[in-house]
Amino acid sequence: MALLEVRGLCARHGAVPVLHDVSFHVGRGEIVALLGGNGAGKTTVARxxxxxxxxxxxxxxxxxRDITRCDPRRIVRWxxxxxxxxxxxxPSLTVEENLTLGAYLDGRRTHVVAERREGVYRTxxxxxxxxxxxxGxxxxxxxxxxxxxxxxxSAPALLVLDEPSxxxxxxSVAALGEDIAAIRAGGTAVLLIEQHLQLALRLADRLVVLRDGHVILSGSTEEVAADPRIGRMYFGDGDSPDRVVPETRQAHSSPS
Structure with a gap:
């Protein structure tokens, strides 16, 4: 069973359709990158x-568990x-105070919050x-x-990162890639919403590419990187898809 399963997702902003039958999944301990240009619908998927x-x-x-219409607080708890x-x-709060706010659902369990902060400091x-x-x-x-x-x-099983680069x-982008890889190595799955193609290629197990709210490509990183359509999206019609493949790929380590 997939950790996150999205099936036939459609969404509107007011009367305007922005997502059309979007489907994909994220497995446990996996990084899946959702790619696309501005207005493709990536942030709407995350929301x-x-x-x-x-x-x-x-x-x-x-x-x-069906979370389609659940309250965000409950989704965090799950x-x-x-x-x-x-x-x-x-900006006016310290680093430690900002982190503590991230554990607001467990705020009364002070020992748990302190342990989680130390875990963040190790990462x-x-x-x-x-x-x-x-x-600030x-x-x-x-x-x-x-x-x-x-x-x-909040000790999530799945971390959704919207345009972190x-x-x-x-x-800083290179350091961010190392941090995301370390988070996955610790057992947390990641849905990475990105425009930065090379970062996604370096980190992700699979890629999902959106255009105008539609999934136009989906598959393993190697499969999508080899598809001429991804090259045209990022480099124009005259460029080879070989340009898409990064020189090095972030080593993937399965969570223990």
Whole structure:
């Protein structure tokens, strides 16, 4: 059984259809990248699976449980954490205070919250160094670490990351890739919503490509990277799909 199953998902923004029969799945301990340009529908998919947007039809299940029209708090409790685009930190709060807010459903279990914070600090040692620093004074890359760490504070089985590389310098994108790989190695599955093709190719087990709210490509990373349509989407009609394949691929390690 897939951890996350999306079947025939359709959604609207007002009267305007934005998703059309979108289907895919994410397995346990797997990274699946959802790719597409601006307006493709990627963020709407993320908001539908996390309960922030009500689909017009279709079904979303998490670990076999129907969550299509569930309250977002309940979805978090059942094991899905959504890190929205835009690095939305609480700027006047410290790193530690921001992380603690990520465990709001378990706030009274102070020992559990403390253990989870230490786990985040092991994944992101730089956050440990800056635990008393106000989040608003941190760099963009550090703030991205912080919002991902806050997402991990609910101990999710599935982490949904919406455009985590947006606006980051190349060095920060490379570090982000290492962090996402480490999260998966720890047993957390990742749905990676991205425009950054090379990051997705380096990390993902499978790719799902959206255009105008439709799935136009879906399969293993190798299969999709070899398809001429992905090359045309990113590089234009005159370019070879061979340009899509990255020089190196992030090593995948299965969770123990």
């Amino acid at each position: 539908c699976v996390s309960g922030l947007h009500r689909p017009s039809s279709g079904e979303v299940t998490l670990d076999g 094991g899905l954490s959504h890190v929205s685009e835009g690095r939305r930190v609480f 992101f040692p730089r956050l440990a160094e800056r635990r008393t620093q106000r989040a 004074s941190m760099s963009g890359g550090e703030q991205q670490m912080l919002v991902i760490g806050r997402g991990l504070m 947006a606006g980051l310098a190349p060095a």
